[in-house]
Structure formats: structure tokens, C-alpha cells
Amino acid sequence: MSTSLNAAGVRQARVSPWQRLGGALNMQWLVIGACLLAVAYLALMPLGFLIWQSFFTPDTAGEASRFTLGNYARAYGSTETLHLLGNSLVFAFGTAVFAFGVGGMLAWMNERTNTPFKKLFFALSIIPLIIPGIMFTISWILLGSPKIGLINMLLQSWFSTDHVFVNVYSLWGMIWVEGLHYSPMAFLMMTAAFRSMDPSLEESALMSGASIGQIFWRVTLKLTWPAIFASVLILFVRAIEAFEVPALLGIPVGTQVLTSAIYQAVHQYPSQVGLASSYGTTLLLITTAGIYLQSRLTGKGSKYATVTGKGFRPRVVDLGSWRYVTAAVFILYFALIVLLPFLVLLWSSLQSYYAVPTMEAARNMSLNAYRFLWDHPTIANSVWNSLVLAFGSATIVMLMTSVVCWIVIKTKLPGRWLLDNVASLPLVFPGLVLGLAVMVFYLNFNIGVYGTLWIMLIVYVTRFMPYGMRYNSTSMLQIHKELEESAQMSGASWGTMFYRILLPLLKPGLLAGWIYVFIVSIRELSASILLYSPGNEVIAIVIWELWENGQFVELSALGVVFILALLLLVVLAQYVGRRFGVKEI
């Protein structure tokens, strides 16, 4: 193992004293070892729990748990499951393709073209992600329902007809809402990939007389193929695991997906965790297949490496007058996708209950909901806890997975795709099963984390590690091995090489992944709800409580505050970046 991993290190030994080699080796193995152990520990524990549980009956005071194959028989013995799985697959595939289309296009326009005002668009592009899932879906019900949807009402009064123009309660509606909600995920990943592109390749294509469409299709897309695959894969798996949109838009019209069955299994007494787990194994297999395919793709050496030792100046494609078209696309996107739901939230936050906008309702506007939030006893503490957790989990996830990705992509370690797979599987553990696994483990292995914020940090890092893997591996693939080799030839230790060469070059992926993990950590609910404790509330719990209490108006106000805070943060970050001359790669 060590020879293949450290061929460069051994070569270096001939020119350096033995002690120095020892030091470098220690440093390298310490970091790599620690990351490997952490990943294995975090991912294998719940995986073991899930597989173990799937072979057992529920354990109750009246009846002890015993070995059974019944969970699998019950889960896969009926055509019902196939039907649910079929719905899930169609929904997930549609969502992945749609979200990628939207996010990828925005990313290309933002990174590779000279579209006007694009700096502004970065912040706006990730807004859908920050809106809590329930709120985002409900805004779309209020916009696209056949009965009270504003879009339908508006079009119906324009054309004086009662024809239903859009219906959000359908498979297409579900794909639309889920796809839009997660398009920022593809946007962030593709932004990172496009940022590390070598523009000289596009330029040579241009010099050889290719049109912009041809360049995009034959150069840009081809070079970012691993990023595309990774985005679609992770969007697909995430959509299969989605619960809110299918519950709010599918169930009313009798369309159910696999997660409905998982939900129902867990939410009864005795809780059928085993049954839920055996449903979950299908999702594990699908993910494994995806990761394997990805590893085949990325195993083809440095074909996709665009960041090389040669001069590297990112330059954008001049769209000519087409840039006004792309600007128009941006504006249309924001009007439709960001502004419309935002206005719905804003409107409802100013009411005392949701009413279709009329002049009469406009007279009843008040700021009570905002006052309520201001006076709320736990919100300030929850926001702080969420920020600390989000910052912690995003930072740990991105740094840890950067090392793991290095092993997966830059070494020839046999079975390294399995490592990738292990680190990616937590993506599909049903949130509640993951929460339960962690809970059971730390209750029995008492190291004092239960009942504190630490246990939630552990869950968040586990849950979002897979995203870190995909973001980092996409950027890692683009970095040519020659940079690493020349660092080592110049006598840099592995640590120096990693810290001074790789991490800075990984920055686009690291940053994009960090933003993503940060935001989704703030929103995480299903595992948090089992693991938080009095005094350790997070903001997702407050959102859930408001929702359970039927305080829809207050929830809308919170959504509005979220969006404004995010906008402010991004604008501030960009300002600070310009002010202190942080150069973007």
C-alpha cells in the first residue's frame, strides 16, 4: 500500500535525510489515517445499524427482537413496492435532469460568459436553497394550484376562461418544484467546475472557427462531464430520498413514492425500523451503482484535468450581442423562480392568515408576524446554534473529504472506489433512521456527546459528507497530477503540497461545497428532531414548531428574513472580497 501511495515520497528520500522523510511520512499518514478513520467511523456505524436492523423484528417489552427475513419479504414481496419505486425513479430522474438543466445553464452563464450584471446573479441563484422546503412547496401551491393558484387566476381573468393552465398537483408539478428547489445544488457544483476550466481550450476552438454553440457542446460540456455526472447523480439520489414535495403535492392526488412507505413504517408502534431499513437498501444499491459508474469514468486518468502547470488565466466567452439574451434569461428566471415565491411569502407574512391578494386583504396588512419573531424566546439561541453547527459541519466536511478525495482520485490504491462509496452512502439513509442509529450508538457508548450540540454535529457531518465528496472530487479531477509532482520534486512535503498547492486549487469546489453544506445544515430536520435537547434547539426545529402550530404567517416572515439575510451575507462577502483583493480563481 505504501509503495503505491507514496512513490514520490520514496524518490524524494534519496535526496533528503532520513529523519525528514520520517517526519513527512508521519504527517502524511497521520492526516490520511485520521480522515480515513473518521469517514469509516461516521459512515459504517449507521450503515451497520441499517443493515443489522433490516434483518430483525422490532424489539418491544412484550416481544424480544429476533432474526427475520420478513422485512425484505414484506418490502419486496408486493407489486406495491415496485409501483412506489417506479414513481420514485420517474420523479427523481425528472428532477435531476430538470434541476441540472436549470442550475447548469445558470452556472455557465455566470462563469463562462460575459453576461451583464452576473455578479448579482450568484447570490440570487442560491436563494431557492435557503427557503425551507415546506415554504417553497406551499408558495408553489399558492401559485400553481388549479383552485386558488395565482397564476391560474391571473391567466383565467385575462382570457376570461376557466381553463386550468398549470396544475402543481401532478408528477410534473412535483418535478418542477423539487427541481427548482435543488437547482442551486447543480449551480454551485457546475460553477466550481467551470471556474477551473482552461479557457485556452475554448479559445482554440473559437480560433478554429467553431460557433459558441459548438464550443459549448463539444468543448465545455465534454470537459466538465465528470461534474455533470456527479451533479445529476447526487440530484437523482437526493430526489429519491425527498419527502416534503411528494407529501405535499403527490399525496393529495394519490401519487405516492418510496419515502412515503419508509415514513409510514417508522411512524408506528412498534416502530418498523427494520422494514424502513430494508426499503432503504434499494436506495443504497442505486447509489452504489452510481458511484461505481462515476469511478469508471474518473478512472481514465487525467483526461479531464484542465488545471495544469501551464499558464492559467480564466477568461470568459464573449457572447457578443447574445449576452443580452442570457441576461434576459437570468431576469426571467429570477422573476419566475425567485421573485414570485418570495413575493408570495412576503405577502403572506404581512397578513394575519393567508388570503388571496385583494385590495381588501391589502388593508389588513400588519407587521405582527415580524414582531412575533422578534419576541420569540428561543429564536436567537436557535439561530446561533444553527450557525455554529452549520459552520462547523461545512468546514469539517469539506476539509475531511478533500483528503479522502485525494486518495480516491490521485492514488492507485486498490478498492478506492469503495472508499468513495462508503463516504457517499449516508446520503440515502432515511434521516430518521440515521438519527436513531446515532442516538442508539451514543446512548450505549457514552462519551458525553448525547444531549449536547456535538451529537448533532456528528450527524450533520455524516449526513453531508457525501456532498463534500462530490464537490471535492469534481474539482480534484480537474487538477493535473503534474502540479503535485513538481511540488514534490522541489522538495515539498506532502503536507506542504496539500496545503499550498492542492487546497488553493481546490478552492472553487471547496467554496461551492462549503456554501451548500452550510445551507443544508441549517435546514436539516429529520435527524435533528430526535437528537436536539432542551436548550440546544436549532432553527429547523423552530420552523417545524411554527408549522405544527399552524403559524403559517409567522413562518412566511421567517422565510423572508432568511432570504434577506442570505442576500446580505453574499453581497457582504463579495464586497469584502473586492475590498481586500481576494482574487477569485
Next chain:
Amino acid sequence: MKSVLKRVVVGTLVVLCTQGALAQAREGVSELALYQGPDRQARLVEVAKGESGITVYHTYPALTNVMTAFTKKYGIKTRAWRAGSEAILQRVITEARGNRFEVDIVQNNAPENEAAHRERLLQVVRSPLRSDLIPQATPAHGEWVGVTLDVWTAAYNTNRVTEAELPKSYEDLQDPKWKGRLGIEANNHGWFGTLLQELGEERGREIFKNIVAVNGISARKGHSLLTTMVASGEVPLALTVYNWNPEQLKAKGAPIKGLALKPVIAQPSTVAMLKKAPNPASALLFYDFIISEEGQRILQEFSYVTTHKKLAHPLRDDALRYIDPGKAIDMQNAWLTTFDEMIVKKAK
């Protein structure tokens, strides 16, 4: 590395110490809980002085107000953990298996606390105040007590449904004028199972089969969502919301009203004390407080139907039918399947 080691050692010590203390306290718990002497209250107050407040797991938002009043009266601090009914049950069971005993009081739906009773986690409490409550609130085993009733009523949007066309019974919903106007909560299998029982299994199935075939019923996840959808006009008539849901929105001026279709069905929401409650005296004081007239009045203010005999509520009449919590557990799968097959999967 050192700090991890330290933590493990300290953690183990803490566990050992608390285990020892717990074994000692355990007899104290049941002795206190079963004590019925005239100085019960004084004794509880005395013992509570040496305790450290109480931890409450609950589903009701309004319980916060009861806790505030309790703290004001006794000066005993409360720590609240709120979650959904299933999550609470899950957490109580898992913590007990992991030998962690922090919670004193659990407030949850009757079937969930009945399940906790079956898991042998709850303490029998002989509070003198139990006799002030309706019989459905005080099961023979004495391990939980009903503090309110969750009563399912229908709710309608007053702009979309006129008083004149309101249904008088479930039969009336078979009228085609309800096409595309009905909604239901997607998890109300307990309600449905009990309703079919009350209507007569065959007749009940017949009625609902017709309603679904002729008019369709749209299923919504969660009572809050369903109520919001009624107020916004999306669902003109919802069959199953909790009675306080429309009251809350009506108070804010929303065009929504509750409607009781017979037979009206209710399920107690209950409070229980844990066998291994770390602060038993304070927990018992809270237990007594929430079923006392004083505590019950606070719940009544939030539109809840209480279980106190003195506090009447128009919905708590002789015709009110109750879900049997034990039956709700035993019949769970059968009821779930029936409700899913007849209603949820056919939703439109």
C-alpha cells in the same frame, strides 16, 4: 487525545454515580406517586425543594403556558423538549434502553402513551384529583391521565361553502355537489377505523366508497396544512381537523368554521410520569397541576376540550365517541391498510 480519554473516564463515572443514585431514588418514585395521605401536597412541595426542576417531553404548543403558570406557582423550573408524537415515543423508548433517564413528564396522544405503558416505562400515579376527570381520561392501570380531548371535526371555508348547503351527516357527502371540494388528513386511520365501527362497518365502507367514487377526497399531510388550505379556499370542506385548528384561524378573521358531523370522534391527549423520573416530587406536582381546575382552565383558554368534569364544552356531550388507545395499537395495521386503500391511494 487526552481530553477524549478524560471525557470517557468522566462519562463513565457520571453514569456509575447516577445509576447508584437512581437505584436509591427508585423506591422513592413509586412511594411518592402512590402516596395518598392528607399531607401529600405538603410532602411533594418539601421533597421538590431538593430537586432540580423537571424535564417535559410534549407535543402540544399550549403546554408551554401551563408550564409557565406552574413555574410561577411553585418556583420549579421546567425544561421542555417538543417533537411529534411518534418521535417522542421513539425517544422515550430509546433513552430508556440506553439507560438514560432525564425526562420526568411525557405529554402525548393516548395511543403513544399506552404504548409507553406496554413498554413498562410509566409510573402508576394515584393523584386525588383524578376523580374530577371524565372516565375516559383515567384508565384502570393509572399510568397516564387524559388532560384534553383531541376532537376531530370538519371545517369549511365560509366563502366557498354556504350555511344552507352544509352536510348534516356523512351520507350527505355523497351528493355530487361536493365534487372536488373535499379534503382529509392523510394519517387519520385511527379516526377512520373508529368511525367505520360507529357507522357500522358495512354501511360506513359503502358511504365512503361512494364519496370517493363520486366526489373524490384530496388527502393532505398534517392537520395544520389542511386547516390552512381550508382558510385559503384550496380545500372548501375538510373532514378531519382538530377542533381548535379552525378556532385559531377564525380568531384572526379567516373565513373558516368548524362543523361537527355525527358521530363525532375524540382521542385523549395524555400526561404520564416516567418510572425513573429523576425529579419525581416536582413531576407529581406538575401532574397534579395540569389536571387541577387551575391547569385545565389554561388549556381551555386555548380552545382545547378539557377532561375536567367541571369545565363543560359543547363538543364533550354524551354522543361523543372515543378511540380506544389499546385498540388503536392492536388494530393499527388493519386500520392503516383500510384507510390507505379506501381513501389515500384513491385521493384526487
